[in-house]
Amino acid sequence: MGNGFIDRLIDRMEQVDPKSLQAAMMNLAQERGLMELIFQSIQEGIIVVDSAAKLTFANQAAEQLIGFSFKEAKGRPILKYLRDIDIDSILKHEPGDMTHKMVSQEIEILYPDPRYISFYVVPLSETENNGGAVMILRDVTSERENEASVIESERLNAIKLLAAGVAHEIGNPLNALNIHLQLLEREIDDISKENQKDMDSDTKNSELKDLVQVARNEVSRLDLIITQFLRAVRPTQPDFQQIAIDAILTDSLTLLGREINNREIVVNIDCPKDLPVIKADPGQIKQAFFNIIKNSFQAMPDGGSLTVKCSCSSEYLNISFQDTGEGIKPEDYSRIFDAYHTTKKEGTGLGLMIVERIVQDHGGQIEVASAENKGSSFTIRLPLAERRIRLLNK
Secondary structure, three states: OOHHHHHHHHHHHHOOOHHHHHHHHHHHHHHHHHHHHHHHHOOOEEEEEOOOOEEEEEOHHHHHHHOOOHHHHOOOEHHHOOOOOOOHHHHOOOOOOOOOOOEEEEEEEOOOOOEEEEEEEEEOOOHHHOOOEEEEEEEOHHHHHHHHHHHHHHHHHHHHHHHHHHHHHHHHHHHHHHHHHHHHHHHHHHHHHHOOOOHHHHHHHHHHHHHHHHHHHHHHHHHHHHHHHHHHHOOOOOOOEEEOHHHHHHHHHHHOHHHHHHOOEEEEEEOOOOOOOEEEOHHHHHHHHHHHHHHHHHOOOOOEEEEEEEEEOOOEEEEEEEEOOOOOOHHHHHHOOOOOOOOOOOOOOOHHHHHHHHHHHOOOEEEEEEEOOOEEEEEEEEEOHHHHHHHHHO
């Protein structure tokens, strides 16, 4: 309070008798106690600072939100506890300025617990050269988490629509290509029958037939990729079957055989022959392996090596994919499973998101380790069939 107010209060006190003064002081004390009780009962945090931005009052809610004790913090600058606010612009007051100010802001704090705090600051009256401001704080962490959940749901819905559109636009031409390749293969067979005695013609026809077969295999591979992509993106439950993981791994590498040769990548497989069978969806697991291997290849544009290791623990079958590629930058590490996040020109940002979903739907875990310019390791842990049975029997 300013000196002018205190002087007027003293003058007023001198004009009243002792009884009236005592009654007035008791009323003031009661009112102060009531106001204190009200402020301490409010769930929102309330902080009052003086013209130098130093703490003069804080209720219990503010103490819990910001993580300090008002008894210890009283008289200290508020910026010691809330560093990301521009309170100086609120406290600054020019003579004759009648403008009403209020600053609304949202900040993220890490202490005492990670959370989002929304607050607004309003200056107190400048009467008698008294400055200061009051701050109202509210915890909006749950609201932000709900918003993030809604946004993620909308993004996934967009992915589903995109996947359906891709399947429609690509599926039909692939079917047409496959049909025409079959017709071409029949024509080659007919020509071969007509020229059975011509050895040169027979050799050329055989070569043409091999090329057609390669084209048909590639069309089938594209069709399989689209089918598995849709199966992984759509919220369908896995079709659990008893599978041998080495067979699924072999099929995944076979699909990428041509790319392995073209990129000059050496693939090393270290999997024991006595691996237990597991209960999993073979199509979805093959898609997960395919996406991780493809991702590793893209990280090694100039060639390298991919080492696949299999092992067992008491609860999981572990399949590790270790490449010698570019690695993951620290700033990208926390976003590698986000939809549409990609650092590659030809990437869609969906591959690892699909892998994570498949592994989660199988009750498994995925572990990532990476060093920039040294390579990355993705390890998929799938529950053993015996472990799944034990869990279901509990």
